[in-house]
Amino acid sequence: MKRFLKIYLEKPELAGAVLLVVLVVLFQLRSxxxxxxxENLRGMLxxxxxxxxxxxxxxVLMIxxxxxxxxGSVFALMPMSVAIMLNADVPFAVAVLVGLAICALVGFINGFVTLRFAIPSFITTLGMLFMARSMTVVISGGFPPLLPADLPTWLFTRYVGPGGLIRMSFLWFGAIALLMAALLSLTNLxxxxKASGGFLEAAGAMGIPVNRVKITCFILSSMLAGFAGLVQVLRLGSPLPSIGDGLELQAVAAAVIGGTALTGGVGTVLGAIVGALLIRVIDNGLVLTQVDANWFKFAVGGLTIFAVIANSWLRRTARGIRVDQHA
Amino acid sequence: MTMPIIECRGLHKWYSGVHALKGVSLAITRGEIVGLVGDNGAGKSTLIKILSGVHRQNAGDVLIEGKPADIRTPKHAMRLGIETIYQYNATVPTMSIARNLFIGREPLQWSLFGIGLLDQARMRQESVKAIADVDLHLRSPDALVGELSGGQRQGVAIARGMHFKSKVFILDEPTNHLSVKETNKVIGFVKGLKTQGITGIFISHNMHHVFQSCDRVVAMARGEIVFDKPAADTSIDEVHDYL
Structure with a gap:
């Protein structure tokens, strides 16, 4: 029994998951x-x-x-470049691949500059936040381009599943999440x-190519952001240069709520999903329960701080539980 | 005399104008535990960083079992059978014992371009055995290394080297920041190397630790070896006179 308690208390996503259940019950009752x-689940999911x-x-990058x-800026840059290519009669698949390659390049630059000049990635990517956003506006020419009408948007936006509960984009999301979760927990990469974030010196001393590992994570992070931006633009039907503004901090909040440690080494994909879901639940729940929607950011902020405190408390408690061999 | 397992011949190293190693030659036979002592800046760290692949010498040769070896990276040193136990401890506290044991050398079920699926069953099984082999009794290979004491962590690092059949262990001040009880445990590990026929180079500031565990004492000062005698034929006072 003690052992099970310890195992669950050590799960970094536990605090977030409990909060999620509590909030869902609360919103369900209040609404x-x-x-x-x-109908509401459709919108939220x-x-x-x-x-x-x-x-x-x-x-993954924080781990x-x-x-x-x-x-947030790459989220806007990727679909904007795809839209411009589409308007120049580039086929959809090619435009998407080139768009993803642009994201990969941004991620590579983020990683390369950070590691080559040994500066905090906070600074490098803060710079990239402004540069990528600026490029998005510049290439849009100030007027968001129209998307051609014959795009295979159904690949992302069509409702599927029992009662049309989820969109196709959810399937992409599920598949990518599974893939990333497997990558983190089942492969040597x-x-x-985890080793690079957990203790960089040890990882390097044990012969792990830490720089390549980190650059890979930077590239992954950028590509996922760009892909997500494309999904949103195809849903909205128009590439606005302002989308994804502030998303970078919400993503960090989601990661942290899900138990990812700011210091690296600790975190899970499931945690990230729990965190993201919590933010969506709050956003949606506040509206449904007729709370002034301006409280949204307040709630996310409070939750972030609370989740981190709860997580560190849980971890200390788990550590305190001594399990002997025969328990 | 049998062929040395590891030998340095005339090693020189300059760091931006500082002559850190001035022609160091040292031959160590199989199964020998050598204590390497000396003040800060004497060149101990430089010497072992060359042997563990962190730095490269500017002149001179390293021979492993008689064959010249150009040790390019830490990984390369490990492949040559040289395992380094660092004072800061090369284990990751946020990862399990089983995963720490195989960091960078994970057994894979299949792989593509070097990335593949971990053989987790094998990792757990073999880590249980490896840990028991160094007389370390831990409850589970899934426990996080961060929950272990400092001495136990060094034990995990030593078990790792043993598991990968390293021939030479370089122990870089492994007893730093440890309590007396934990220190004794680590000295026990060092003595255990000898019974398994493994060669050890034990770097320490603490002369008592060296005399407790080593067969031979080598002292360095100002980038040179200034003293080299079997531990049985010398004393702490004599070594001190040379430093």
Whole structure:
């Protein structure tokens, strides 16, 4: 029994998951059952992949000990460049691949500059936040380009599943989340990511190519952010240069709520999803329970601080539980 | 005399104008535990950083079992059978014992371009055995290294080297920041190397630790070896006179 308690208390996403359940129950009661209705779930789950994908990328990067503040800007830059290519009659698939390659390049620059000049990634990606946003506005020419009408948007936006509960984008999100979770916990690269963030000197001394591991995570983070931006633009039907503004901090909040340590080495993909879902639940729940929506940021902020305190308390408690061999 | 397992011949190293190693030659035979002592800046760290692949010498040769070896990276040193136990401890506190044991050398079920699926069953099984082999009794290979004491962590690092059949252990002040009880445990590990026929180079500031565990004492000062005698034929006072 003690052993099980310890195992669960050590799960970094536990605090977030408990909060999620509490909030869902609370909103369900306060909204007289509307919150968990199929109609509302459709809306909520339809939006989740966009923020969830960004949170996963940011989480993996944080586990390996680095930050990415540029994800919000890349979220806008990627679909904007795709839209411009589409308007120049580039086929959809090619435009998307080139768009993802641009994201990969941004991620590579983030990582390369951070490691080559040994500066905090907080600074590098803060710079990239401004630069990528500026580029987005510049290439849009001030007027958001129109998307051609014959795009395979159904690949991302069509409702599927029982009762049309989820969008296609949710399937992409689920598949990517599973892939990333498997990468982290089942592969040697996942081991290296955790080791690089957990204790960089040890990872290097044991022969792990830490710089390559980190650059890989920077690239992943950028590509997931760009892909998420594309999903949102295809849902909205128009590439606005302002989308994703402030998303970088929400993604960090989601990661932290989900139990990712700011110091690196600790975190899970499930935690990132729990964090992202919590933020969506608050956003949606406040509206349904007729609370002034301006309280949204207040709630997310309070929750972030609370989750971190709860997590460190849980971890200390888990550590205090001594399990002997035969328990 | 049998062939030395590791030998340095005339090693020189300059760091931006500082002549850190001035022609160091040292031959160590299999199964020998050598205590390497000396003040800060005497060149001990430089010497072992060359042997563990962190730095490269500017002149001179390193031979492993008689064959010249150009040790380029820490990974390369490990492949040559040289395992280094660092004073800051090269384990990751946020990871489990089993995962720490195989960091950078994970057994894979399959792989593509070097990235692949971990063989976790094998990692757990073999880590249980490796830990028991160094007389360390831990409850589970899934426990986080961060929950272990400092001495136990060094034990995990030593078990790791043993598991990968390292021939030479370089122990870089492994007893720093440890309590007396934990220090004794680490000295026990060092003595255990000898019974398994493993060669050890034990770097320490503490002369007592060296005399407790080593066969031979080598002292360095100002980038040179100034003293080299079997531990049985010398005393702490004599070594001190040379430093």
């Amino acid at each position: 007289n059952g509307v919150f968990l209705s199929a 339809g939006l989740l992949p966009e923020m969830g994908l960004v949170a996963i990328g940011v989480t 390996c000990g680095e930050f990415d503040l540029s994800v 996942g081991n290296w990511i």
